[in-house]
Amino acid sequence: MLRNYFKIAWRNLIRNKSFSFLNIAGLSIGIAAAALILLWINFELGFDQFHQNKDRIYEVYNKYETEGKISCWNSTPKIMAKMIRQDFPEVESVVRTGWSYNFLFSSGEKRIKSTGTVVDKDFLDVFSFPLIKGNPETVFKEVNSVVITEKLAKKLFENENPLDKVVKIDDSDHFTVTGVLKDLPSNTTFDFEYLIPWSYLKQKGWEDEYWGNNSIFTYVMLKDGVSNASFAPKIKNLREKYDKESPRMETFLYPFSRSYLYSRFENGEESGGRIEIIRIFGFIAAFILLIACINFMNLSTARSEKRAKEVGVRKVVGAEKKYIIGQFLGESVFISFFAAVIALIIILIVLPLFNNLIERQLSIDFTNPWFWITGIGIILFTGVLAGSYPALYLSAFKPVVVLKGTFKKINTLITPRKVLVVVQFTFAIILIISTVVIRQQLKKAQNRQLGYSKDNLIYTFIEGEIEKNYPLIKEELLSSGIATSITKTSAPITECWSNSWGFEWKGKPENDRTTIDRFIADEAIIKTTGLELIQGRDFNLSDYPTDSTAVILNESAVNLMKFKNPLGQIIKDNGTDWHVVGVIKDFVMRSPFESVKPMVIEGAKAWFEVIHIKLSDLKSTSENLAAAEKVFKKYNPEYPFNFRFVDSEYAKKFNNEKRTGKLAGLFTMLTIIISCLGLFGLASYMAENRIKEIGIRKVLGASVSNITALLSAEFIKLVAIAFVIASPIAWYSMNKWLNNYAYQVKISWLFFAAAGILAILIALITVSFQAIKAAIANPVKSLKTE
Incomplete structure (x- = not known):
């Protein structure tokens, strides 16, 4: 009987070529589109799910109420980890990670810039990044130890064994390679090619015990049997005990396995995040498949007249309704299988293009049994769904009415x-x-409107000998006509690396905890970046030496501080009195989809990480960059001249x-x-x-x-x-x-x-x-x- 059903299904496909083509094409496109979305969804849902201890790993968050709103954020002070280890026996491990460091690695004649971070010694016990070389118990034992990934090892040492090799980092410190990590999977929120022990921060004097410096990330792994619900009340008042400046700030743990998908907070409560986009496209996948099935239903029932007499004859000779339903469902599953094969071919062809579109590296693992289980499930589901209505519709025909030709409505x-x-x-x-x-x-x-000019504006990071030779570099770039203006800053103009609610000014309400963005520049910041000046002037250390403690405010900061005449006003920050010399229009530094926050641009007394260069438009950009590279190589020979265009970085937002x-x-x-x-x-x-x-x-x-x-x-x-x-x-x-x-x-x-x-x-x-x-x-x- 089954063989007979397949024969009939095949003959119907051949006899009605145009309708068969439309049916199969619609189902194939629908299955292929749904499968691509499901591949992407599976990839996104798998972020950081490979860690063996994922159910016990939590990220430390802060919670603070100001102006009737509760804010949550995950940057923490360095000292917090020590206090958690000391005060809570329920905690098995506490590890910290710093911000990314883009250090220069030198080995022999090779000079390679690489991104990594500093971590506590238990980092590889908490997170499952497997070592392929080295002992996990001792890789971070020495201060000058470094663990690198396979990818970086290949760059530095090619096919040599990297263990115990000595590399120079940033042309200053020598490190010994104590371990090699398997390259990070693409579905992790971590992004590093090397790890350096936390003790290196102490050696460099970069560690502090200031509770107001929320600048690193802290992770906690609870002991087996300890739940977050039972532990939450204990850690809640950690800052009240130690942080005298912010005693009302609460501490809480957030499941690390949820961070990628759910870590958006509104008024102190989890309110979704990336999971919303995944849900939307999950619905889209379901509806695309449904629409493909609807096509099948419509085209099948539209051809009911041609199949009606067949059904009538079958019923007259004794066929039961359930067998007729089974026949049509079988035909539908057969077509669904045929469409799925074509869909798989489509997926294999378009997957590289789809990967480029979503900037991910999706692949089909044919060795995974879940692939085949899911595939067969989709085929059966699609076949049954698409064929259910036609099967019920056709099997319901009455033989007498059909054979008389009067069944149509x-x-x-x-x-x-x-x-x-x-x-x-x-x-x-x-x-x-x-x-x-x-x-x-x-x-x-x-x-x-950005509020600044991004055309012909580049920036490069201060590294190696740049800081020492900055006056010479600046003079040569300007005198040779490569640049029209140059300024040092604390961060790129497209990013905010520092903020605080600790600013003080005359008339500030006692309980005001509004966060103000902090940016730093030496001189000519307005000229170099094209910021729009409303009042006052730019920084000018040559004519006004006291500009090292001057500040420029944006409009939002002036409105927050309620200054009617902002010029000359004093603002206190980090124990320094800063005097206002200018006011600029608000400019977009963070997300272009968000409102601009209050900002203070502080003068040269603070710190610098970046140089912004406004290139001359009298020569081509390529000529200017080639000439600039020669200048930087002259005064900083050990480092490559790496630069970024501000307009390109802004476009990434x-x-x-x-x-x-x-x-x-x-x-x-x-x-x-x-x-x-x-x-x-x-x-x-x-x-x-x-x-x-x-x-x-x-x-x-x-x-x-x-x-x-x-x-x-x-x-x-x-x-x-x-x-x-x-x-x-x-x-x-x-x-x-x-x-x-x-x-x-x-x-x-x-x-x-x-x-x-x-x-x-x-x-x-x-x-x-x-x-x-x-x-x-x-x-x-x-x-x-x-």
Whole structure:
């Protein structure tokens, strides 16, 4: 019997080639699109899930209430780890990591810049980054030990054994390689090529016991059997005991395994994060697969007349309903399997392009049994879902009615087929509107006034001999015409590396804990970066030596401090009195989607990490960069001249939104293609069924345009109904998404009008092809059998 069913299924596929093609194409595209999304979702959900102790690892967070709002953040003071070890026997291990350090590694003639960090000695006991060489118990025993990854070992030593090799770091300290780590997996939040023991910070004098310096990350691994719920009340008041400056600040532990997906907080409570994007695309995958199944249902039931007599004959000769249902479900699963094979080929072809789009390295592991289990599950699910309605619909035909040819319902107002078309286009229109809103939000942020000029502006980090030779470097760059202006700063103009609520000024409310961004520059910061001056002047140490303790405020800081005449006002920070010499317009340093925070730009008495250079426009950029490289190599010969364009770094701030927009656009297009395949098939079948009606109308004088309008009208009505249903759903969803951004686009009715017109045009073009083809056919051919 099964063999007979397969024969019938195959013959039906061959006999109805066009409908078979549309069915298989729609299912293949749907399965391929859903599978790509599921691959990405599986990758995202796997972030930091490979650590053996993941259920016991927590990240230390702070919680503080100010102005009626509770803020949470995960940067902590260095001293906190020591106090946790000392006070809480429930804790098995406490480890810290610092910010990334981009050190220069030297081995023989090789000079390689690499990114890494400092860690406590138990780091590899807490986190499962396996060593392929070295003893995990002793790799961080000595101060000048370094653990490197396979990738860095290959760069430095090629095929030699790296253990016990000596490397020079930053042209100053010599380190011995004590271990080699397996390269980090791509689905981890950590990003390093080397690890240096925490004791190195002590040796360099970079460690402090100041509770107000929240500058590193602290992780806790609780002992077996200790729950976070029972431990939370004990660690809550840690700062009240030790931090006399911020006694009301609370400490809490947050599960490390949730950090990547959920670590966004609003008013002290977890409020989602990246998981929201994953959920959205999970729904998109489900709906794309559903739309592909709807195509199958529609096309199968549209061909019901041709299969009805077959069903009637089977019932007359004694076939039971359950066997007929089984036959049609079997045919559907067979087609689903065929479509899945084609979908797999599509995935293998497009996966590299998809990886480039999402900036991930996804792959299919054919050796993983879960791949085959999931694949078979998708095939069965798709086959049963797609074939369920046609099977029930066809098996319900009454033999007597079918064989008399009177089973068809004429001019039914609502049919399941119409409902399914509406569902298809409802989802397609929701995606179209969402894509338009995402693109407009991105465009609005990209067109936002920055408040500074990023053209011809580069920056490089201060390293090696640069600090010592800075006056000579600056003089030569300016005198040779390479640059028009240069300034030293504490951070790139596109990033905020420091902030504080400890600033003091006249009239500050006693309980004010507003965080103020801190930026530092020596002189000509306004000239170099093109900041817009409102009052006062730029830093000028030559004419005003006291500018080393001067500050420039942005508008938001002036408004916060309620200064009517800000020039000359005194602001206290870190025990120093700073006097205001200028006010600038707010400029975008953090996210372009967020509002600008109050900022204080302090003078040269503070610290510097970066040099900003405004290149001359009298020569080409390539000429200027080549000349600048010679200058830096002259005064800093051991280091390569690494620079970054400010406009390129600023553009990176849009990466997540660009990626989301591209993904939304891609899957919107696929949804439309799948929907149009189904619509094309339905229009084709409709034209075929009404061929004699069309012939009669033509004989009676109907024009091609009349017939085309007649055949298209029903589908346009369905798309219009879908638009009415989709619009409020899309409006609600996009409003909720936009609430994540302080700087957001307003949802205009034009977005909906554009989406509606586009959907109707797509449907009209799809249907009209078949309608026009039927309308221009020779009526003699369609009527000659009468």
